[in-house]
Amino acid sequence: MERLGTGIGWRPEIAGTVAELPGLDWVEVVAENICPGHLPEPLQRLRERGTTIVPHGVSLGLGGADRPDPGRLAALAERAQALGAPLVTEHIAFVRAGGPLTASPELEAGHLLPVPRTREALDVLCENVRIAQDALPVPLALENIAALIAWPGEELTEGQFLSELVERTGVRLLIDVANLHTNRVNRGEDPAAALDGLPVDAIAYVHVAGGVEKDGVWHDSHAHPVTEPVLEVLADLCSRTDPPGVLLERDEDFPPPGELAAELDTIRGVVARSADGRTTTAGRTASPAPVPALAERAAAPHATGPAEPAVPSGESPRPGDADPAGEGTPPEGAAPSEAAGSAEPLPPEPVDAASLPDGEAAAAGDAARQRLALAQTALLSALVAGTPAPEGFDHGRLRVQSRALRAKRADVVAKVAPELPDLLGSGYRPAFLRYARTRPMSGGYRRDALDFAEHLLHRPGSGHAPDPAVRRRLEAWWRERSGPAPLPRGRLARLLAGMRRTH
Known part of the structure; x- marks a missing residue:
């Protein structure tokens, strides 16, 4: 694997700072935020001076039930080629659900959601990854995600x-x-146990980011300094292997250049000290422990952790809070033997689809995809459309995650369409949160902004004061950005009727 060194996430807000950071080896850029034919000038200058740039995708949804969208794959491949990237990266997550597999409208999360750690979901993920690998011109690396909620019935750590x-x-x-640290605090998962099972020689690079703990819940904000517990997990990983690259992520509330440089120096120091610890007295670097065979890993007991933190009695849950219901569920990962007093059986071996006749393999794969699609659609619908929670999930955690998703939508829409909070003032956020409670996002954040504006124009009582001047400006904004495509006749008639009632 190519050596990357120490890098930082490139963001337009800190483009000037990034260009001047001492000892910076490479940068990572959100793939969906750039256009290959029109790279931002500061990014183009980095490219021209030989800085390695890695595109980091957020919208493929390789952990979803559908096969990867060819258009999204082509766009990611185009960005990799335009940047001369040595690899591209994405996430082990699903970001949308519904659609033809469930005969229901497609839903978007606007967020990275966890994949169930079951063998069937792993089968689907593996096929999706192979499809993506075949479509990309460079190697693919996938990122583990942080999550507040856990799927019931998981079979693998x-x-x-x-x-x-x-x-x-x-x-x-x-x-x-x-x-890994976020999941330790919020879900009781031990980072060391996760690292114990990793094939460390497969690591392409490492992310390091800041966060903050509130009310016993860790918020992976990317807007705070990197904390000591996160650096300790980094040190543990680097004591096992020498990662080809380590990258600092910062997305908001950017500090002065000196503070960013100091954080990078701290990360370099952790990596260097860990490398010294791996070196033997003879001056040779100790090899990492070999990865156990599949059967040995399957037989290993699942790691257990502390029970999830609870919200203090009488407090209302806030975005990021833990289970306010205090339902007393067992610690995540607890083996069945702890409750039943019997030995935990080995999980069944996955079916090798390649050993089945073609027709049977295709049928088995399609059935697995449909089951996963139904499960993911039920979960996402509960989170973004207010439908009942699927069986087996922690209802309190789902409510917290749902509020967090709505809050994120409000924040992102305010960034992509800053005219809306300017027009609506202090009424923007409460109106948007009411709108988002039962109105799922289905076409990205820019479409979400237009749908929200149309919602306000069509339903005067939806949280925005009926000020005629503001409505006229909002209508002009919406019309300018909606394009020439006409609305369906009935929808247009309802919209115009609603506007007439306000004048």
């Missing part, structure tokens, strides 16, 4: 899931140590 994914596809790994 995170380490086992990632290790089998690597063995079956040859994909590289992007290990986010901040996400």
Whole structure:
């Protein structure tokens, strides 16, 4: 794997700072935020001076039930070629659900949601990864995500899931140590146990990011300094292997250049000290422990952790809060033997689709995709459309995650369409949160902004004061950005009727 060194996430707000950071080896850019034919000038200058640039995708949804969209894959491949990137990266997550597999409207999360760690979901993920690998001109690496909610009935630990994914596809790994720490606080998962199961030689690079703890819940904000617990997970990882690259992520509330440079120096120091610890007295670097065979990992007990934190009695849950209901569920990952007093059986071996006749293999794969599609659609619908929670999920955690998704939508829409909070003032956020409670996003954030504006114009009582001057400006904004495509006749009639009632 190519050596990357120490890098930082490139963002337009800190483009000037990034260009001047001492000792910076490479940068990572959000793939969906750039246009290959029109790279931002500061990014183009980095490219011209030989700085390695890695595109980091957020919208493929390789953990979803559908096969990867060819258009999204082509766009990611185009960005990799335009940047001369040595690899591209994405996430082990699903970001949308519904559609033809469930005969229901497609829903978008606007967020990275966890994949169930089951063998059937792993089968689907592996096929999706192979499809993506075939379509991309450079190697693919996948990132572990942070999550507040956990799927019921999971069969594999995170380490086992990632290790089998690597063995079956040859994909590289992007290990986010901040996400490992987040899952430790919020879900009781031990980062060391996850690292124990990883094939460390598959690591392409490492993410490090800051966050903050509030009310016993860790918020992976990318807007705070990197904390000591996250650096400790980084040190643990680097004591096991020498990662080809380590990258600092910062997305908001950017500090002065000196503070960013100091954080990078701290990260370099952790990596260097860990490298010294790996070196033997003879001056040779100790090899990492070999990855156990699949059967040995399957037989290993799942890691257990502390019970999830609870919100203090009488407090209302806030975005990021833990389970306010206090339902007393067992610690995540607890083996059945702890409750039943019997030995935990080995999980069944996955079916090798390649050993089945073509017709049977295709049928088995399609059935697995449909089951996963139904499960993911039920979960996402509960989170973004207010439908009942699926069986087996922590209802309190789902409510918290749902509020967090609405809050994120409000924040992102305010960034992509800043005219809306300017027009609506202090009424923007409460009106948007009411709108988002039962109005799922279905076409990206820019479409969400237009749908929200149309919602306000069509329903005067939806949270915005009926000020005629503001309505006229909002209508002009909406018309300018909606384009020439006409609305369906009935929808247009309802919209115009609603506007007439306000004048």
